[in-house]
Amino acid sequence: MADAPQAAITLTGKAAEKIDELLGGQGEVEGQALRVAVRGGGCSGFQYALAFDRAGDDDHVFEVDGVSVLVDKVSMQFVLGSEVDYVEGLQGAGFQVNNPNVVAACGCGSSFQVKEDEVPASV
Numbered sequence: 001m002a003d004a005p006q007a008a009i010t011l012t013g014k015a016a017e018k019i020d021e022l023l024g025g026q027g028e029v030e031g032q033a034l035r036v037a038v039r040g041g042g043c044s045g046f047q048y049a050l051a052f053d054r055a056g057d058d059d060h061v062f063e064v065d066g067v068s069v070l071v072d073k074v075s076m077q078f079v080l081g082s083e084v085d086y087v088e089g090l091q092g093a094g095f096q097v098n099n100p101n102v103v104a105a106c107g108c109g110s111s112f113q114v115k116e117d118e119v120p121a122s123v
Helices: 013-024 073-079
Strands: 009-011 033-040 046-053 059-064 067-072 082-089 092-098 102-105 111-114
Touching (some): 009 013, 009 059, 009 067, 013 067, 013 082, 033 082, 067 073
Parallel strands (some): 009 082, 033 067
Antiparallel strands (some): 046 111, 059 067
């Protein structure tokens, strides 16, 4: 497990509280953390994948407001500097990633695009 800079990803207070609440409702929380990942797909090229998971050998692992956060090596370059928030509104509630690396997003808000020079050949 590699260590990442503390500021690689931040969580708002609301997001940290919600993650704590969700993990508290699960039976086996020991070793569980919030995984923030980027996957290919969607109408703009990439989509976020947020899930509870255990750390793998190639994950960056860091602590944010008492919550463990995991980011795999490939995803790190896309989410570096991002903030995860939890929002509640008329359209429902859920986690939202505020990413400074995004140059375009689709109308549905579930996929995004980054600058061409930031996209590695392996993705």
